[in-house]
Amino acid sequence: MLSNERMLSVLDLFDLEQPEWTFDEIGARIECGRSTLYRHIKLLVDAGLLMTVTESVYRLGPRIIEFDHQIRATDPLIRAARPLMGEIVREEAGVSLLCRRYRDRVLCVHQEASTTHFSSNYERGRARPLLRGAASLAILMHFPSHQLAKLYDQMPEALEDAGLGSSLTELRANLRAMRQNGWVTTEGQVTPGVTGIAAPVFGRGDEISASLSLTIPETGLSDERREALGKRILFCARVVTSASQ
Template sequence: MVTVTQGSASLAKMLHIMELFSEAEPVWSTTAIIEALETSRSTGYRYIKALHEAGLLEAVRNGHYTLGPRIIEMDLQMRLTDPLLLAGQGVLKDLVDRIGHSALLCTAFRDSVLCVDEYRAPLSPENRFSRGQRRPLFQGAISKIILAHLPHHRLKAIYARQQSEIENSGLGGTWSDFRTTLGKMKKDGYALTMGEFNPGVYGVAAPILTDQKTALGSVGVAWNESERRDVEVEHAVLAVKQAATTISERLMENQRR
């Protein structure tokens, strides 16, 4: 049992190297990686060597690394086989064609929401949320509607860990208030936000549901009020809910095959 635990901890620490790389810091030296891991040099070198041999890290110059080409290959595999992406094929484009807003497809990832697909409309808002980016569970329609459909036990765990963030986001100052706010979103079948990331930008999102009525993800649209004053919110809500229903039904149908 101890061996398994130690092995899992070692694997987690090695994979943590992948999380060090970012747009702001795309290249890391061997020394900096080992310091960030707070591990021995021999262990750090072993981790880096394993990731490099797997193609997950690429040497750009002596002792410096960036993310490797295997990740690009894996991304293609995801695009070709991911059930959520397959179920959403064509839906985002149809949504943009129908109402003229940029559309996003997202999934829950840890205590956050990850964008997995997008279709951009002309005049889409600046600082847009794009494939591969994450946002917190407590901000934005695309996140809040997923949060509203998480299982009760997971919501309890999230609330226990992040009570202050939940209160600061306006979702409720107590567990009861939090559940009431989410319950209304769940009953409505959509979330509507305004200016939570960018001033003047509306967001509407609806959940992509399993047969157990928990959310695998969400589909949503966003538009800038100053550039699109012709938008009818009710029309956007209806279109987004229909798009989410289409993806949900496709997912369940594909699982039955």
């Protein structure tokens, strides 16, 4: 691993389960000498990406919040989707989500909620598995063939457990069937007792970029209601695709 890669990998250690790390704990996970690790951490602290809690104890720093504000204000995808998402949840009790693919996961980058008391486990900033939930499947079903093959080689058991196929051929067939409607729906895969409906958002060159979804606190929807919501979300996703490019 290159020195800069090793320094940035320090940030990956911090999560909800362990938001604070000591110097020695970081050293046990990052393979480098103490003097090199000290320089890495000093650079991260000076940049505001880490902050010192007490001597030799660190947390993620305030610069990350500054970056987050900039993303909220300037990301063309969020700016295009925000008004549509607000309109959706004014008409439907639930939560509308805008999600991007992030490594082998899907990350919610914006959320709009109705005034009813309902929350989704797919909240902004929280990464979720690529294989479960409508917001994720709307992205996965548009993966290029070579990326699907690589994904299947990496996690065949997980794909089978998610009901997506026990072979690469079956996986491709199942995702092809999902693409036929243009939108996808699931029940209770991320949050129990809810239905998720999502459609893909594309970037330049028709590359899959994100998904727009609606989560409602209902299950067992009638075919007519499911179809109507699916077409509505698909229309909005297409508007976001056009407006954000």
